[in-house]
Amino acid sequence: MIAIATISSELLHIVAIVIKSLLTKSMSINLSKAHNLAWRKFLTAHVLLIEQIEQDLAQADLPSLSWYDVLFVLSEAPEHKLRLHELAQAVLLTRSNLTRLVDRLEVAGLIRREQCSSDRRGAFAVITDEGHKMLDRMWVVYGQGIEQYFACHLNTTEVKFLIKILNRITSLTDN
Amino acid sequence: MIAIATISSELLHIVAIVIKSLLTKSMSINLSKAHNLAWRKFLTAHVLLIEQIEQDLAQADLPSLSWYDVLFVLSEAPEHKLRLHELAQAVLLTRSNLTRLVDRLEVAGLIRREQCSSDRRGAFAVITDEGHKMLDRMWVVYGQGIEQYFACHLNTTEVKFLIKILNRITSLTDN
């Protein structure tokens, strides 16, 4: 009985290893040529589009996309203001980077910091009138860029499809 | 007659302005909510996926994606080598950035520079054995990342569809 128990335990171990290796194998098999290609094209598309749009913005003497993101998020926020950590989360930046991005935007007069009364550590970023104007000026270029480099290639069906796919990808990444 | 000519010229001007404004309007109308949403999700997906994969690589004590790109492109190239400007083009980096990326990879022993005999200005980057090994080690993590954060969300039909869309976007961006 003891021998059998021992053997079965060893077997179990071996079976576990085999299963694991099979799973790993099947994973790399699932990662088909097509999936790989899609991934690469995804990366390429991103680089090219961003590069192009940044170039368009620079050519129009406008600041870069990250500035737009901050201004846009603030303009949509209640009272046009947001705590710095909320802002950081919204624009997907680390706190430290956001701090310095906010510094630059503040120097440029597009936003300003505001004390938080309920938490003396905290600060709000508030978009200024200048900031709103800049947002509009940037949107002329940015919106057109999105249209002519991205949107114009997608009809209504395709856009919906793409959104569905991207939703899946981004939501299930959170785990 | 002179008066009419003047008026018609003014009218022409006004008509031109109206047409222009209509075009602009229609452009921002074409850029539907859905297209905009898709664009934002596209950006978000990119950031999240890259962040996650970079983190996985760092956690495994492996270098970053840009190193992988260079090693991969070189490993696929004839004779495992490429001129620096070709490499730059392939991995979508500016020359100057590639120069320094190559510096780092060379210091790490993963690639080496080689004189170009036909053009004394030029240099090849050649992947070393160490480089190949690193490429393999990185692929274990990277490939799994692509699978679990990206590919697993796309069935065969969807992948093809996505590739089609991305092809359109990236090819027509070149103009």
Add this chain to the structure above:
DNA sequence: CTGAATCAGTTGCAGTTGCAATTAATTTGT
């Protein structure tokens, strides 16, 4: 109530990027 843990925001530092200028070699127009 108080000390430990957590959280908001900032800062220092090392590493990376983009842009413009530089060096050296090759190609082109006359």
Add this chain to the structure above:
DNA sequence: ACAAATTAATTGCAACTGCAACTGATTCAG
């Protein structure tokens, strides 16, 4: 054949990023 233009790669500089450490305020456990 040679000066001018172009090309390959590099370098200097300023700006930007990520990470870890720090300051000060708030929360939580006992």
